[in-house]
Amino acid sequence: MSDTNLTPAPIDWMALLPIIGVTATGVIAMIIEMIRPRQTNNAIVWCCLIGLGVSAYFVLANWSRPAEETFGGLFMNDRFGQVTQLLLIGVAFITVLFSEGYLREKRVPFGEYYPLVLWSTVGGMIMVATRDLLILFLGLEVLSIALYVLAGLKSGEKRSQEAALKYFLLGAFASGFMLYGIALIYGATGTTHVTGIGELYALRETLVDRYPFNVLYAGIGMVTVGFAFKAALVPFHMWTPDVYHGAPTSVTGFMAAGSKIAAFAALIRFLDGAMDLSSVWLPVLTVLAVLTMFLGNLVALVQRDAKRILAYSSIAHAGYLLVAVIAYSKAQGMFDVEIGYGTVIYYLLAYGAMTLGSFAVLSLTARGGREGTLLEDFHGLWRRAPFPAAMMLIFMASLAGVPLTGGFVGKLLIFKDAIAVDMLWLALVLAVNSVISVFYYLRIVLAIVVREPDLHPTRFAAVNPGLFAACGICGFLLIWIAVAVDPFMKWISPPEQHAIELRESPPESSVE
Amino acid sequence: MSQNLVLFVALAVVVVVSAVGVIATRHVMRSALSLVVNFFTLGILYLGMNLHLIGIGQILVYTGLIMMLFLFCILLLNLGAPQMLYERSPIKVWAAVLVSGALIVIVLSQVFLPMTGAIETTAPDDYGRVRTVGNWLFNKWVYGFEISSVLLLVGIVGSILVAKRRG
Numbered sequence: 066m067s068d069t070n071l072t073p074a075p076i077d078w079m080a081l082l083p084i085i086g087v088t089a090t091g092v093i094a095m096i097i098e099m100i101r102p103r104q105t106n107n108a109i110v111w112c113c114l115i116g117l118g119v120s121a122y123f124v125l126a127n128w129s130r131p132a133e134e135t136f137g138g139l140f141m142n143d144r145f146g147q148v149t150q151l152l153l154i155g156v157a158f159i160t161v162l163f164s165e166g167y168l169r170e171k172r173v174p175f176g177e178y179y180p181l182v183l184w185s186t187v188g189g190m191i192m193v194a195t196r197d198l199l200i201l202f203l204g205l206e207v208l209s210i211a212l213y214v215l216a217g218l219k220s221g222e223k224r225s226q227e228a229a230l231k232y233f234l235l236g237a238f239a240s241g242f243m244l245y246g247i248a249l250i251y252g253a254t255g256t257t258h259v260t261g262i263g264e265l266y267a268l269r270e271t272l273v274d275r276y277p278f279n280v281l282y283a284g285i286g287m288v289t290v291g292f293a294f295k296a297a298l299v300p301f302h303m304w305t306p307d308v309y310h311g312a313p314t315s316v317t318g319f320m321a322a323g324s325k326i327a328a329f330a331a332l333i334r335f336l337d338g339a340m341d342l343s344s345v346w347l348p349v350l351t352v353l354a355v356l357t358m359f360l361g362n363l364v365a366l367v368q369r370d371a372k373r374i375l376a377y378s379s380i381a382h383a384g385y386l387l388v389a390v391i392a393y394s395k396a397q398g399m400f401d402v403e404i405g406y407g408t409v410i411y412y413l414l415a416y417g418a419m420t421l422g423s424f425a426v427l428s429l430t431a432r433g434g435r436e437g438t439l440l441e442d443f444h445g446l447w448r449r450a451p452f453p454a455a456m457m458l459i460f461m462a463s464l465a466g467v468p469l470t471g472g473f474v475g476k477l478l479i480f481k482d483a484i485a486v487d488m489l490w491l492a493l494v495l496a497v498n499s500v501i502s503v504f505y506y507l508r509i510v511l512a513i514v515v516r517e518p519d520l521h522p523t524r525f526a527a528v529n530p531g532l533f534a535a536c537g538i539c540g541f542l543l544i545w546i547a548v549a550v551d552p553f554m555k556w557i558s559p560p561e562q563h564a565i566e567l568r569e570s571p572p573e574s575s576v577e
Numbered sequence: 578m579s580q581n582l583v584l585f586v587a588l589a590v591v592v593v594v595s596a597v598g599v600i601a602t603r604h605v606m607r608s609a610l611s612l613v614v615n616f617f618t619l620g621i622l623y624l625g626m627n628l629h630l631i632g633i634g635q636i637l638v639y640t641g642l643i644m645m646l647f648l649f650c651i652l653l654l655n656l657g658a659p660q661m662l663y664e665r666s667p668i669k670v671w672a673a674v675l676v677s678g679a680l681i682v683i684v685l686s687q688v689f690l691p692m693t694g695a696i697e698t699t700a701p702d703d704y705g706r707v708r709t710v711g712n713w714l715f716n717k718w719v720y721g722f723e724i725s726s727v728l729l730l731v732g733i734v735g736s737i738l739v740a741k742r743r744g
Contacts, residue, residue, distance in 0.1 A: 076719075088727055095734065136720040177738045184731045191724055203724040207731055214735035 077135035080142040082123040084190050090116025091183035098176030106176050110165050113179045117158045124151050139197050144559040146194035149330040156323045157186040159535045163425040164315040166529035172434040173218050185211035189327030198247045198257040209236050216312040228311025235304045243291025249284030253277050259338020267341045295328035299356040302380050309376035318424030321379045322417040336394045357384030358498040365505045372438040382416050392482035402485050407554045408478040415471035422539030423460040426453045432526045445518035449525045454513050456536040463543045465506040466499045471543040591618045616640045629707045
């Protein structure tokens with residue numbers, strides 16, 4: 066027909082390859098699940114590991130490309146997106162590494178577990194590589210729906226069922242909030258692209274005075290609720306302890322690390338675009354950060370269950386991360402301070418490694434279909450499994466912020482950023498909370514190292530090579546990023562920065 | 578009387594009769610089935626007004642999905658006995674009258690205001706046509722379109738997993 070002006074959009078296959086790679090690996094793993102012999106999932110695990118490695122290579126193949134938006138602004142290909150995609154792939158890699166032994170001990174022999182983990186990762190990768198709210202929402206749904214199913218994987222266990230149902234209902238509600246917020250933003254601005262929203266808001270003085278900015282504010286508020294739910298910020302954290310506690314431990318680790326990385330990266334994308342609106346959401350986020358840090362740490366103090374302690378600890382860490390995000394966003398509006406996204410990425414990496422690693426160690430209590438996660442259940446782990454216990458010491462030290470670990474350097478960087486943007490009080494709140502948190506991390510360490518097993522010692526699962534490797538990688542990463550801070554920060558910072566520095570240096574020398 | 582008008586009147590009569598049938602029959606199943614007829618005929622009316630996408634959406638979403646849920650709920654809750662549906666509390670009856678009266682006012686205001694010329698109802702010529710939407714879907718939004726296929730895949734695998742593990 067003559068009036069079909071169908072001009073297909075140019076497709077940037079290269080930028081899409083990492084996402085396609087992980088999705089396709091999930092599909093292949095699904096096919097292997099259908100044709101495999103019933104006893105073992107090893108083929109699926111290997112397929113997933115190789116596929117994730119290849120996808121990570123695809124990300125690196127895009128590394129030196131200039132930042133640009135393809136698909137008519139739906140896909141953002143820049144260093145920030147690449148780094149976070151790499152982080153998510155790494156989280157999935159380590160999760161897959163230590164899951165198999167745990168799932169076998171826990172008697173959840175589902176091969177579908179692995180494709181769902183991969184597709185959930187895909188959702189996160191989509192979220193972090195877009196500036197369009199609709200695509201972000203689609204990515205969020207892919208991420209969440211896979212997690213809802215994974216949380217309820219252990220069917221015989223009431224806690225797991227409860228976790229799945231609670232997560233599903235509250236998550237659907239939060240998604241509804243977010244979608245409604247996006248609709249309101251679209252209604253107010255006529256676009257779902259964050260850059261467009263920011264540009265329109267910057268023009269507010271010149272627009273007609275009856276412009277519905279209140280609708281825009283309401284929309285941003287609702288989208289913030291959606292983000293706060295996904296990132297488990299107080300007061301939207303209610304689901305976190307129960308879901309983290311009830312879900313299979315490997316899923317909890319993946320949820321805590323992957324979901325939070327994706328949520329925070331997407332939050333930064335959203336705030337980046339709507340920078341002119343910072344006066345609207347900055348105070349709100351600051352209150353959320355303070356509440357999140359205090360509640361997470363104080364409630365963690367009185368918990369008796371190691372999994373719940375780590376759940377509350379992850380809430381507290383979301384608060385620290387939020388401080389970093391606030392400092393980063395505030396610095397964008399100030400002329401004399403320059404803060405990159407490096408701190409946030411650094412802390413996300415440290416947080417991901419230490420959280421995932423400690424959940425990997427926690428998964429050792431699963432044996433013969435049972436799992437005890439009370440602190441007493443870990444008595445004597447030091448003798449039974451020295452290497453994971455030693456790694457657990459590193460993770461706990463890093464979570465508490467002991468020097469020479471990634472967690473310490475990360476907190477230091479956040480502290481520095483917060484002071485740089487004149488938020489000393491927020492930095493002090495962070496420091497106080499950091500001290501509070503030492504107590505409960507110490508309790509886990511005591512349970513593992515010092516306490517002797519009592520009358521009914523826990524029968525720990527055998528340490529399989531996957532778990533060994535997962536703990537080793539996480540522990541190594543935490544030490545390595547603490548030692549090599551500068552090379553790491555340079556590696557993740559956007560390439561344009563160097564180019565601008567080079568361009569700006571000649572005039573300076575001529576002035577001299 | 579043009580052919581179009583004849584067709585419209587015929588369809589409109591079916592719509593109205595089936596709508597009355599929804600509340601007039603005593604059996605829940607019958608009123609649900611009248612609702613199916615109502616939705617379906619409305620979809621055809623939309624198609625006649627050149628609103629292709631809304632017409633197809635009406636038939637697919639309402640007649641297909643929502644009605645299926647409806648019937649499923651009726652079967653599940655075993656609402657076959659009509660005496661369950663009688664409301665005895667007078668406060669609730671008055672509340673129902675009030676709410677449905679407000680609804681009628683809202684609907685009628687949407688119907689009558691365009692007739693008096695207070696609201697302009699003409700959309701741009703190619704607005705909401707199948708071709709326009711398809712063009713957008715497969716050009717600018719093709720990325721989102723593909724993501725939703727991944728989303729569906731996750732949904733299918735997830736729901737099968739949830740159903741399977743009970744066995």
